[in-house]
Amino acid sequence: MTAIALSHLTKSYPRQATPALADVSLAAEPGTLLALLGASGSGKSTLLKLIAGVEAPDSGEITFDGRSILRVPAHRRGAVLMFQKAYLFPFLSVAENIAFGLRVQGASRATIQAEVRRMLALVELPGIEHKRPAQLSGGEQQRVALARALVTRPRVLLLDEPFSSLDPTVRQTLQEAVRRIQGELGITTLLVTHDRGEALAMADRVALIERGEVLACDTPRRLFERPPTCRAARLMGVTTFLRGELAGGWLQSRLGALAVCGPSPREGRATYAIRPEQIRLRCLPGPNALPARILAQTFRGELSEYVLQVGDATLRVQAFQPVAIPAGGELFVELPPEHLFPVCDDEASSERPL
């Protein structure tokens, strides 16, 4: 098991105004799975390339177990990359593909045969040794790619959106398989993804990345429930932010006075946020409830989405129970004090202040 530490990594590409990575520091504990969540172009794939050694950082340090690996060439780092495309060598059989890394190490034929069989059993594809990659489905190809990546017992497994081209059911079974195998083998793993659900479901810790910066890094649950900053909260799906003056447990915002609870930051200017599914819709006024009008609603099965007009602002709400009020109807939104949490306002130009 290997601990990975990245400190103050920067990387710029020529003819690109903004750096791909700006002073990134992160750490992954031995045997854990760290997810890097961010939109495309946020620099998360660049980070994997630097760790794999196929590209070099402009400055900063990468260590495995405290030892710098920047001078170690890619093929000696023991960091295997897996991409969205399986990249199975089309001219080799499944068994030969899996054996690729072992051949490189000069393993004996008996070892190779045994290991190939063991890995195929591990990825739950026994008996396909002699098939050609072209004969496999997309999900099967990724499983074989996983077997090929793990057979050499790499120190670090780097996954670059390996599930994003698969259809949802296959994706889910493969996510579970990777999580199970990663846990069994105890390989320190970095997973790059733009899928919030995938990051939350698979990771021990999630790092939020935006424009080459790490916004936050925490356990999935804490990051989901209490993202520390506005930008982090937006990446976690929060759309409602309330800016105002905090005094005596009350937030004076443009929408009116709202009670907040919990350990409050210092009095004065403050920003609070609330998750869209924690906002309640009700027909009658009550504490922390504001009059609202329905602008649009979308039924999404498990939940329904509402766009509401509150005063001169719009609010997005997700309700598990659809309300029987048509668009244009009047109702009240309740922002329960226990679900309002303070965030550090890191957005210079406030886009949707309430």
Next chain:
Amino acid sequence: MRGANLLVTFRAALLRRATRAVPGALCIALLVGPIVALVVYACSTRWFFPQLLPAEWTLTPLLRQLGSPQTRVALRASLLTAGVTTALALVLGLPAARVLGLWRFRGRTLVLLILFLPTVVPPLAIGMGLNILALRLGLAGSLLGVVLVHLVPVLPYTIFALLGVFARYDEGYELQARTLGAGPLRVWFRVAWPLLGPGLTVAALFAFLVSWSQYLLTLLIGGGRVITLPMLLFAAVAGGNPTSIAGLALLFAAPPVLAIALAARALAAGSAEVGQQY
């Protein structure tokens, strides 16, 4: 009823087969016809106008011609020139095509234009200029000089053939192999080579054929001291002996035909191995 139906089906099938067979047969006739004529010429003596077929068949002049030291020297010079030119064209063309095929950079179009200029400008114009250069460098009349001047038309065609290969090439395979622990040499031989093999074969074939059929450039730079098969052939054509012309022409056509056949086999085997994915 059934019989009539069957007859209709049979006639339709026959028609379909005929429409498919005729173009094929025409192609084969056009390709094989001249060679048959050459074979007939080469194996005969005394074949005069009204006769449909030669009066006398003999292999003696053909064998004598093929066995003559002059022919053997020319054959060796031709094979050596085309072989070395092909090897050099691949060594130089591969990195160039990789950069031009995979990267997009400013000035790429200009580089391509300059690269293909020699194929557009008449060889006589190029040859005259290069002749002066070769004389100054002391390369005129040497095999090395001939090889270098052959590269002028060969390299563009090689790079052109390789460009198509790299346009469909995904460097991800190499990246993947590197992170699996393969060093640069192993990546090249175990990953890039099998993926690029078929394209390289075609490019090598192109290079060989273009070099093999050079006459003017060989004459200008070789200065009559490097005698390749095309030069013997031109001399024979000027001489006007049909048997001798036919014999040399057959000899001249044999290596390219052999090369094409071998390349076709390699490509068929390669595509069967790679399967549908590539």
